[in-house]
Amino acid sequence: MSQRRITIYDLARAMGISASYVSRALNEHPSINPEVVAAVKKKAKELNFKLNSHAANLRQGSSKTLGVIVPHINQSFFSEIIAGIEEICFEHNHSLIICQTHESFQRECLAVDTLVRQNVDCIILSVAAETTTTEHLESIAQHNIPLIQIDRYLDQLNSCKVLNDNKKAAYDVMQSLFGQGYERIAFLGGPTHLTTFKQRRDGFLQAWEDSAFSNRTPLLFDDVFDLSVVTKVIDQLLQNENRPDAIFTVSDHQSVAVLQKAESLGIRVPQDLGIFGFANETFTAIMNPSLSSVDQKSKELGIRAARVYFDDIRKNNGIPKINEVILETELMTRQSSIRR
Amino acid sequence: MSQRRITIYDLARAMGISASYVSRALNEHPSINPEVVAAVKKKAKELNFKLNSHAANLRQGSSKTLGVIVPHINQSFFSEIIAGIEEICFEHNHSLIICQTHESFQRECLAVDTLVRQNVDCIILSVAAETTTTEHLESIAQHNIPLIQIDRYLDQLNSCKVLNDNKKAAYDVMQSLFGQGYERIAFLGGPTHLTTFKQRRDGFLQAWEDSAFSNRTPLLFDDVFDLSVVTKVIDQLLQNENRPDAIFTVSDHQSVAVLQKAESLGIRVPQDLGIFGFANETFTAIMNPSLSSVDQKSKELGIRAARVYFDDIRKNNGIPKINEVILETELMTRQSSIRR
DNA sequence: TTGTAAGCGTTATCAT
DNA sequence: ATGATAACGCTTACAA
Numbered sequence: 001m002s003q004r005r006i007t008i009y010d011l012a013r014a015m016g017i018s019a020s021y022v023s024r025a026l027n028e029h030p031s032i033n034p035e036v037v038a039a040v041k042k043k044a045k046e047l048n049f050k051l052n053s054h055a056a057n058l059r060q061g062s063s064k065t066l067g068v069i070v071p072h073i074n075q076s077f078f079s080e081i082i083a084g085i086e087e088i089c090f091e092h093n094h095s096l097i098i099c100q101t102h103e104s105f106q107r108e109c110l111a112v113d114t115l116v117r118q119n120v121d122c123i124i125l126s127v128a129a130e131t132t133t134t135e136h137l138e139s140i141a142q143h144n145i146p147l148i149q150i151d152r153y154l155d156q157l158n159s160c161k162v163l164n165d166n167k168k169a170a171y172d173v174m175q176s177l178f179g180q181g182y183e184r185i186a187f188l189g190g191p192t193h194l195t196t197f198k199q200r201r202d203g204f205l206q207a208w209e210d211s212a213f214s215n216r217t218p219l220l221f222d223d224v225f226d227l228s229v230v231t232k233v234i235d236q237l238l239q240n241e242n243r244p245d246a247i248f249t250v251s252d253h254q255s256v257a258v259l260q261k262a263e264s265l266g267i268r269v270p271q272d273l274g275i276f277g278f279a280n281e282t283f284t285a286i287m288n289p290s291l292s293s294v295d296q297k298s299k300e301l302g303i304r305a306a307r308v309y310f311d312d313i314r315k316n317n318g319i320p321k322i323n324e325v326i327l328e329t330e331l332m333t334r335q336s337s338i339r340r
Numbered sequence: 341m342s343q344r345r346i347t348i349y350d351l352a353r354a355m356g357i358s359a360s361y362v363s364r365a366l367n368e369h370p371s372i373n374p375e376v377v378a379a380v381k382k383k384a385k386e387l388n389f390k391l392n393s394h395a396a397n398l399r400q401g402s403s404k405t406l407g408v409i410v411p412h413i414n415q416s417f418f419s420e421i422i423a424g425i426e427e428i429c430f431e432h433n434h435s436l437i438i439c440q441t442h443e444s445f446q447r448e449c450l451a452v453d454t455l456v457r458q459n460v461d462c463i464i465l466s467v468a469a470e471t472t473t474t475e476h477l478e479s480i481a482q483h484n485i486p487l488i489q490i491d492r493y494l495d496q497l498n499s500c501k502v503l504n505d506n507k508k509a510a511y512d513v514m515q516s517l518f519g520q521g522y523e524r525i526a527f528l529g530g531p532t533h534l535t536t537f538k539q540r541r542d543g544f545l546q547a548w549e550d551s552a553f554s555n556r557t558p559l560l561f562d563d564v565f566d567l568s569v570v571t572k573v574i575d576q577l578l579q580n581e582n583r584p585d586a587i588f589t590v591s592d593h594q595s596v597a598v599l600q601k602a603e604s605l606g607i608r609v610p611q612d613l614g615i616f617g618f619a620n621e622t623f624t625a626i627m628n629p630s631l632s633s634v635d636q637k638s639k640e641l642g643i644r645a646a647r648v649y650f651d652d653i654r655k656n657n658g659i660p661k662i663n664e665v666i667l668e669t670e671l672m673t674r675q676s677s678i679r680r
Numbered sequence: 681t682t683g684t685a686a687g688c689g690t691t692a693t694c695a696t
Numbered sequence: 697a698t699g700a701t702a703a704c705g706c707t708t709a710c711a712a
Contacts, residue, residue, distance in 0.1 A: 005483060007689055018699045023691060031697065048482050053457040054394040054403070055689035058704045063394070073422065073438070074622070079414030086440070095454050098413070098438040100426070114435050117393040142388050143345060256626055282414075286596055288628035347705055358683050363707060371681065395705035398688045 006049040015043055026051070057119060065095040066309065067115035068124045069108065071152070073100045075253075076282040077298045078126065081150060084302020085124060092310050094121070105130040112136050116143050122309040127152040129225055132193045146313045146320070150305045151296070155195040160313070162305040162325045166196055169294050169329040170203025173248055173276050176292075176331055178211060180339055182246035182274045186219035186237060188230060188258075190250045197225075200250050200278070219244055230254050234261045238273075246274035246337070252281040255291050259336065275336040289335035297327050346389040355383055366391070397459060405435040406649065407455035408464045409448065411492070413440045415593075416622040417638045418466065421490060424642020425464060432650050434461070445470040452476050456483050462649040467492040469565055472533045486653045486660070490645045491636070495535040500653070502645040502665045506536055509634045509669040510543025513588055513616050516632075516671055518551060520679055522586035522614045526559035526577060528570060528598075530590045537565075540590050540618070559584055570594050574601045578613075586614035586677070592621040595631050599676065615676040629675035637667050 008026070012019040017036075025032050025040035043049075057063040068085055070078040082098060089096045097118060099111035108128045115123050116139075123145055125137070134157045140147050147159040177185050187204045190197030201222065208218045224233045230253075237243060238261055249255045255277030259269060267273050269289055277284065277293040284291035304325050313320045348366070352359040357376075365372050365380035383389075397403040408425055410418040422438060429436045437458060439451035448468045455463050456479075463485055465477070474497045480487050487499040517525050527544045530537035541562065548558045564573045577583060578601055589595045595617030599609060607613050609629055617624060617633040624631035644665050653660045 005689090009689080019689090020691075020700075021698055023689095024698090027691085033697075036697090048479050050453065050456045050483065052398070052459060052689050054398040054459055055704090056691075058392070058394040058398055058688090058706085059690045059692080061704070072419075073413045074416050074419030076414050079412075079419075082413065083440075095458075100423075113390065116390045118435075119392060119394055139388050143390065260626070283623040283626065286600070286623065286627060345705090348707095349705080359705090360684080360707075361682060363705095364682090367707085373681075376681095392705050395688090396707075398690085399705080399707045401688070 005052070006047050007052070008049075011040065011043055011047065011049055014047065015040065061119075062121055063095075063119045064093065065097055065118065065120050066122045066124060066306065067097045067099065067111075067118065067120035069099045069101060069111045069115070070126045071101050071103045071128050073098060075279070077151075077279040077296065080298035081126070081302035081305070084299040084304075085306045086302075088303055088306035088310060101128040103129040105132075109136045112140060116140065116145060120145060122146045122148065122313065124148045124150055124305050124309075126150050127154055127194055129191050129194070144318065146309065146318060148305050148308055148313075150301055152194050152196045154193070160308050160320050160323055160325075162301055162308060162327070163196070164296050164301075164327050164329045166199035167203040167206070169278075169296075169331075170200040170248075171207045172203075172329075172331055173294060174204060174207030174211070176333055177246050177248065177274055177276060177337060178207075180246075180270075180274060180337060182337075183213060184219065184242070184244040185246040185248055185274075186244035187221065188224045188233065188247060188249040188254050189220065189222045190225040191223050197250055204248065224254065225251065227253065227257065230257050231261070234258055238262060238265055238267060243267075243273075245272065246276070248276045250278050252277040252279050252284055252291060252293055255284075255293070255336070256287075259287070259289075259291065270336050270339045274339065280332055284332070284334065292334045292337035293332050295330040295332050297329065300327060345392070346387050347392070348389075351380065351383055351387065351389055354387065355380065401459075402461055403435075403459045404433065405437055405458065405460045406462045406464065406646065407437045407439065407451075407458065407460035409439045409441060409451045409455070410466045411441050411443045411468050413438060415619070417491075417619040417636065420638035421466070421642035421645075424639040424644075425646045426642075428643055428646035428650060441468040443469040445472075449476045452480060456480065456485060460485060462486045462488065462653065464488045464490055464645050464649075466490050467494055467534055469531050469534070484658065486649065486658060488645050488648055488653075490641055492534050492536045494533070500648050500660050500663055500665075502641055502648060502667070503536070504634075504636050504641075504667050504669045506539035507543040507546070509618075509636075509671075510540040510588075511547045512543075512669075512671055513634060514544060514547030514551070516673055517586050517588065517614055517616060517677060518547075520586075520610075520614060520677060522677075523553060524559065524582070524584045525586040525588055525614075526584035527561065528564045528573065528587060528589040528594050529560065529562045530565040531563050537590055544588065564594070565591065567593065567597065570597050571601075574598055578602060578605055578607060583607075583613075585612065586616070588616045590618050592617040592619045592624055592631060592633055595624075595633070595676070596627075599627070599629075599631065610676050610679045614679065620672055624672070624674065632674045632677035633672050635670040635672050637669065640667055 008019045008022045012022045025037045101107040149161045189201050192198045224230045247258050280293040280295040284293045312322050348359045348362045352362045365377045441447040489501045529541050532538045564570045587598050620633045620635035624633045652662050
């Protein structure tokens, strides 16, 4: 039952050769006769030998593993990103360790800790909503682990970034809403210490200024991200006499809350209220009415982030040539914002 | 820039003590003066020291890490399971490595390989739909790594299991549908080599036999799980003259497909067609009509699975006392199956 | 209480 | 082409 793990020494003994030779054979070192390679691999399979990664990593100082930290893994936006990263890791024979922060700063620190201890070759991070400081992230660099920020990011942190053009996307959404004849458009934003959300806010404001309604005060609500907060704000907003005729949110879950509140108040969507979200979560397409949303090309975001590591950072000895990758977004205009 | 990683030797030198003493201090060994512990930890923070897990694991033969393998991480059923496992791992100061198979057998083998190489202390697995053989899973035991199957499982494999009472749940769903006056109830099943799906099928058949319609042939479709397959079957089923008046599926994604097809054909749900799914995915509650589904208590499944490892397997030196944990389910009867 | 030294399973260097 | 040996960073007997 409790037999020891099979090591290369066991293999070596079983085959009458040395451990170092076995190691080289398993790694297909060029100096080794292909027949020997085959024989060793066959024996390894026979004895159910599995390489001990810890030993190999310790020796090599590299773990052939990337780490990814996201707020939630059960949002299709992030799980698509992860799928993209996985795809590229797979191509390069690397593993992936996934951590989720649940938007908590403390969990983010913990995740960073875990990944550094695991000696991952690179960390891909989408910042938690709670995070305002960068100390825990700066420490990553001291371990010579490259950091790539993806989607959500902190501007003050010096790292590669893979992003959307959030300002443009938000601007485009506003054009779409104006085009549908909506005039009193409210904006439900996220935490503005994250540049990503600040940019969406900028896009909203820019579009407002460029519009025929620029003399009116824009209906802007910052940091309405948490479900409990967003519910309260929507309550007030929709029960108000001068309620908005459209609501643009920086996430799809905010949009769902808006839709549900509207339904409970008998406000018709999209006739009386237009709704536009962000991230193109899977459920937006199957809801009824279906929810308009910004497709951020999440899987491609993941692919590009991983490629920044493999094709740029790694090839240039840790010093990236590319600093920012900007991906186009696509407006998925659905029932919730089409009334013409 | 490219400084070496800080080790306990660096700490030791900086403090004028030995490395082993540092190690013990960091691990809060009882023999160590609390002041020394504090001082060492302070210095460690100051120098941004992070323990090299690979080295520690290699030495200790344990990684303080669990591994979990699931078909998809972006289904709330599985992500809730993971959240549950995470919670318990966190309590016990363990990390978690998450792998997804995308229902592919090959990917599952790869994930097992990765986790064994990473020397995880335990593997929690929900089998991929494609998997019919157990060889790759039996090899896990040879490495003295305990395996816990969760939700989806292969009966022929000797391992701990954390499950729902699937037969009962399916039986209950049928009672609910009969209670709503549905009579021609079709069953869209999954791959029956996975016992989980076989049990749901059994529950359906049992309920059928116990019903007033037992003389009629049950409308049973096995292995209608893949989206492309399910779409075809639904197409035929709903365009048929004698189409069913209710459809019970073993997953929520099948139910969504049914709902969408029904809508496109102008079949009213729930009046003309009742729909009942399985897993209680997040989106089922926000759809319109909302989808009835079986709540499998997914987070609790995860919690219990992790506890089987920490509270049972680990405490009994790898030999579990508990072999099966069965969790009750709850019927979430929503708009899609209520017509009375 | 503190230090010395061996060893975990690999791989890389240096021989042969 | 093949083998001996040291080293990766840590923990743990054992010694002092």
